[in-house]
Amino acid sequence: MLSPRLLAGLWMGKTAIWLNRRFGHGGTSFPGGIGRRVAPQILTALARQLKRGAMVVTGTNGKTTTSKMLAAIVEKSSLTLTHNRAGANLVGGITTAFIDSATIGGSITSDLGIIEVDEATIPQLVREVQPKGVVVTNFFRDQLDRFGELDKTVSLVGEALRLLPVQSIAVLNADDPLVASLGKDFPGRVLYFGIDDRSYGAREMLQSAETRFCRLCGHPLTYDWFFFGQLGHYRCSHCGFERPEPKIKVTGIQLKGEEGSAFTVETPRGTWQLELSTPGFYNIYNALAAIASAIRLDLPEKAIRAGLQGYRTNFGRMERIELEDGRRAFLALIKNPTGCDEVIRTLVQNRGPKRLLVIINDNAADGRDISWLWDADFESLEPVYPELRSVFTSGLRGEDMALRLNYTGIPAESIRYEANVESAIRSALEMTEPGETLYILPTYTALLESKAALTRLGHSPHYWEE
Amino acid sequence: MSKTSNRTLTLIHLYPDLLNLYGDRGNIITLRRRCEWRGITLQVHSASLGEKAAFDDADLVFMGGGSDREQTLLFQDFQQHKGPALVEAAEGGLPLLSVCGGYQLLGLYYRTHTGEEMPGLGLFDAWTEAGSTRLIGNVVAQAPLLGEQATLVGFENHSGRTFLGSRGGIQPLAQVTAGFGNNGDDQGEGAVYKNAVGTYLHGPVLPKNPALADWLLSKALERRYGGGSLSTLQDTWENRAHLSVAQRFGKK
Numbered sequence: 176m177l178s179p180r181l182l183a184g185l186w187m188g189k190t191a192i193w194l195n196r197r198f199g200h201g202g203t204s205f206p207g208g209i210g211r212r213v214a215p216q217i218l219t220a221l222a223r224q225l226k227r228g229a230m231v232v233t234g235t236n237g238k239t240t241t242s243k244m245l246a247a248i249v250e251k252s253s254l255t256l257t258h259n260r261a262g263a264n265l266v267g268g269i270t271t272a273f274i275d276s277a278t279i280g281g282s283i284t285s286d287l288g289i290i291e292v293d294e295a296t297i298p299q300l301v302r303e304v305q306p307k308g309v310v311v312t313n314f315f316r317d318q319l320d321r322f323g324e325l326d327k328t329v330s331l332v333g334e335a336l337r338l339l340p341v342q343s344i345a346v347l348n349a350d351d352p353l354v355a356s357l358g359k360d361f362p363g364r365v366l367y368f369g370i371d372d373r374s375y376g377a378r379e380m381l382q383s384a385e386t387r388f389c390r391l392c393g394h395p396l397t398y399d400w401f402f403f404g405q406l407g408h409y410r411c412s413h414c415g416f417e418r419p420e421p422k423i424k425v426t427g428i429q430l431k432g433e434e435g436s437a438f439t440v441e442t443p444r445g446t447w448q449l450e451l452s453t454p455g456f457y458n459i460y461n462a463l464a465a466i467a468s469a470i471r472l473d474l475p476e477k478a479i480r481a482g483l484q485g486y487r488t489n490f491g492r493m494e495r496i497e498l499e500d501g502r503r504a505f506l507a508l509i510k511n512p513t514g515c516d517e518v519i520r521t522l523v524q525n526r527g528p529k530r531l532l533v534i535i536n537d538n539a540a541d542g543r544d545i546s547w548l549w550d551a552d553f554e555s556l557e558p559v560y561p562e563l564r565s566v567f568t569s570g571l572r573g574e575d576m577a578l579r580l581n582y583t584g585i586p587a588e589s590i591r592y593e594a595n596v597e598s599a600i601r602s603a604l605e606m607t608e609p610g611e612t613l614y615i616l617p618t619y620t621a622l623l624e625s626k627a628a629l630t631r632l633g634h635s636p637h638y639w640e641e
Numbered sequence: 642m643s644k645t646s647n648r649t650l651t652l653i654h655l656y657p658d659l660l661n662l663y664g665d666r667g668n669i670i671t672l673r674r675r676c677e678w679r680g681i682t683l684q685v686h687s688a689s690l691g692e693k694a695a696f697d698d699a700d701l702v703f704m705g706g707g708s709d710r711e712q713t714l715l716f717q718d719f720q721q722h723k724g725p726a727l728v729e730a731a732e733g734g735l736p737l738l739s740v741c742g743g744y745q746l747l748g749l750y751y752r753t754h755t756g757e758e759m760p761g762l763g764l765f766d767a768w769t770e771a772g773s774t775r776l777i778g779n780v781v782a783q784a785p786l787l788g789e790q791a792t793l794v795g796f797e798n799h800s801g802r803t804f805l806g807s808r809g810g811i812q813p814l815a816q817v818t819a820g821f822g823n824n825g826d827d828q829g830e831g832a833v834y835k836n837a838v839g840t841y842l843h844g845p846v847l848p849k850n851p852a853l854a855d856w857l858l859s860k861a862l863e864r865r866y867g868g869g870s871l872s873t874l875q876d877t878w879e880n881r882a883h884l885s886v887a888q889r890f891g892k893k
Contacts, residue, residue, distance in 0.1 A: 324662075324708040387658060393714050395690075543778070544796045546843045549667025574885045578848055578878035582667075582674050587877045 177281035184214025188274035203263035207270030221273040229288030234312030242291040244465035248482030254286040297335040310346040314353040315513040349421040356390040369421035376402040404513040501609040512550040534621035535572040569599035597628035652701040665705035667845035696730035700861040706741030736836040736860040744839030766806035780820030781891035787852040794886040795842025
């Protein structure tokens with residue numbers, strides 16, 4: 176039973192959620208914020224009731240996808256779940272999810288919590304929730320104007336890991352030296368995941384790698400293989416730090432374009448052939464992080480298989496929009512160089528006539544600094560220039576984007592800019608002909624605008640996945 | 642019509658693998674394209690840790706900014722191997738663009754929170770003190786160096802406060818009308834000394850400020866070929882992107 180103060184906080188929060196649903200726009204951090212103001216301990220009091228504890232997912236890219244894949248696996252295991260689904264990953268939004276999930280009497284009846292958390296918030300969250308494990312996906316430059324610099328972000332997550340209860344586990348990406356270095360001085364248990372198969376990637380460094388220097392001693396890392404960014408097979412010849420041997424590893428990959436991929440994964444519980452319905456090489460990493468967490472939580476193989484196969488991309492992560500008469504459209508969030516490069520690679524893999532609309536906003540949630548557009552490798556669009564029928568830009572920084580594309584070699588006069596997102600989408604859709612594919616690449620707040628515009632234009636994707 | 646030129650310029654990119662924050666490689670992309678569009682070949686040589694840099698044969702130098710860790714990594718190499726020769730060349734008029742951390746390294750010193758002074762190369766009569774908050778945001782500034790009414794736009798993100806002395810006629814590159822600039826106090830942004838430019842502006846700075854890009858290229862051409870004639874480019878998106886920032890964030 177909760178104390179009167181905690182109950183008061185809970186009820187205030189629940190009222191705010193109800194008001195939000197009734198009148199609001201799905202704003203997700205406000206109710207939790209109110210609850211916390213009345214009862215600062217509320218998240219701790221609710222989270223400690225989870226029967227099997229909570230898993231926390233953090234990192235730059237793939238937090239939402241990884242936690243949703245894990246949620247799909249948990250659901251296939253017939254367990255109940257408290258999950259901050261809407262992607263509100265600051266402490267207010269997380270508290271909202273728990274308040275929403277609790278009974279009026281203040282009980283949490285879920286078996287498990289899955290919490291996606293922003294890197295800057297994670298030490299506080301770990302203190303309050305005492306999770307069973309923390310998954311770290313990767314570290315790339317993202318919204319640096321909020322944190323200062325990447326090193327600080329990595330250190331913050333390292334600090335959070337040291338706050339974990341002793342029986343907890345860190346689930347780390349072995350292929351990202353920034354993530355794997357966190358395992359080096361972590362006293363608790365670590366479960367590494369990674370990709371052994373080298374059918375994808377390159378022996379040479381690609382664009383937009385964060386760092387090729389050892390985080391532990393500062394000397395250059397030697398790479399045998401790069402997947403993307405700084406992810407790959409590496410070692411430091413100076414201090415001996417090297418890619419840890421992953422316990423959960425992919426040994427064979429077959430990419431199937433827009434259909435997704437099939438891969439072989441070796442785990443302590445056997446070797447499995449799995450199918451993933453979500454396209455993009457980077458989603459194999461997200462799947463691996465989800466598999467590693469599921470193994471840590473002792474979830475059955477059948478549920479892992481079914482969860483991953485059934486999981487469909489949503490909320491703009493290479494989402495397909497249904498159009499009539501053989502026209503196709505994809506919507507893919509771009510928010511930092513590495514994620515953007517992967518979207519471009521997926522786009523380049525798909526042959527056929529295409530049109531491109533890039534929508535760049537610089538609101539707080541996008542990151543106000545758009546310099547990253549110049550770190551992203553838009554130059555690698557070059558092989559598909561002959562297939563590119565038109566190029567549009569839009570959003571608050573649409574002119575910056577036009578300039579960026581101009582400097583990749585696309586002539587200035589063939590780029591069209593429309594400030595208003597809805598009219599840009601309308602024009603692009605109108606121009607798209609049967610047999611053609613339109614790619615819409617928005618930043619985060621531009622994605623929200625795009626979804627709303629698509630709905631008004633009669634192409635309604637699901638808003639939140641429920 | 643001018644004859645088809647086969648002019649070549651050589652740029653040295655210092656520590657591209659370490660000083661590569663916030664899209665600064667866009668500056669190289671910009672210089673390369675703006676040369677290419679005018680029939681000038683721009684050769685880019687990178688010089689990182691342990692690599693030689695021949696400043697004597699160079700026409701341009703670019704140095705970006707990095708995180709504290711990365712700047713510490715290159716500090717010794719720069720101080721001992723490349724820095725002194727770079728200062729000598731810049732004193733001789735070599736055009737140079739340094740952004741953020743690179744700009745700070747070329748000053749006299751950087752004083753940390755604890756009062757330690759990390760010496761710089763002293764090309765610029767300028768010094769930097771660690772601040773308690775980061776100065777972050779869009780910048781709009783007047784830059785008479787680039788023409789009457791000329792503005793500079795960009796995005797700054799730094800905790801160091803830089804102050805300029807007066808040796809050798811060093812001047813701020815621009816006067817901020819929106820944003821913080823060198824130190825948030827005196828409106829100065831960046832520095833110009835001979836043909837060397839320091840700035841806190843990312844964005845990156847050159848794509849949206851083609852006048853600054855062309856200023857550097859003209860200086861380079863002047864030194865190499867005695868004449869800095871640069872044909873005029875259309876600059877459609879350059880100007881539109883510049884204006885959109887100037888209008889949105891500039892003080893009315």
